[in-house]
Amino acid sequence: MPVVVTDNCLRCRFTECVTVCPVACFHGDETMLYVEADxxxxxxxxxxxxxxxxxxxxxxxxxxxxxxxxxxxxxxxALPVIDTKQTELPTAEARRLELGFR
Structure with missing residues (x-):
């Protein structure tokens, strides 16, 4: 089964995921990433x-x-492929704490 990016990515856009992905299936907008299942x-x-x-x-x-x-x-x-590590959003660390992760 393919993977799905959920709302926990919203306001984060950590891109560790794209660094381990062997194919270019991650796409992104200004607030989060998405996976193209195909x-x-x-x-x-x-x-x-x-x-x-x-x-x-x-x-x-x-x-x-x-x-x-x-x-x-x-x-x-409809979004560009994200296949290299990028800087997370300025709101990422606050969002991580809001979600309960350290």
């Missing part, structure tokens, strides 16, 4: 490196985050 090879290497636990395998998506599968499918194809 490009994802289902390795799930990105899941464990996300510092805000924003990425899930589709089969592990919590019920309250299932809508993110459709959001990723809609948004990713």
């Amino acid at each position: 490009e994802c090879i289902e390795c799930a290497a990105c899941v464990s490196v996300c510092p805000v636990h924003a990425i899930y395998d589709v089969i592990d998506l919590p019920d309250d985050k299932k809508q993110w599968q459709a959001i990723n499918a809609e948004r990713a194809p």
Whole structure:
């Protein structure tokens, strides 16, 4: 199953995930990243490196985050590929703490 980026990425855009992805399936806008499911090879290497636990395998998506599968499918194809580490957003550290991660 492909992976899905959820709202935990919102206002963060940590890009550790793209550094371990063997294909270019991550796309981004100014507030977060998304995965294009057709490009994802289902390795799930990105899941464990996300510092805000924003990425899930589709089969592990919590019920309250299932809508993110459709959001990723809609948004990713229209956005540029992000395949190199970038500086996180200025709001990233505050967002990480808000989500309960250190």
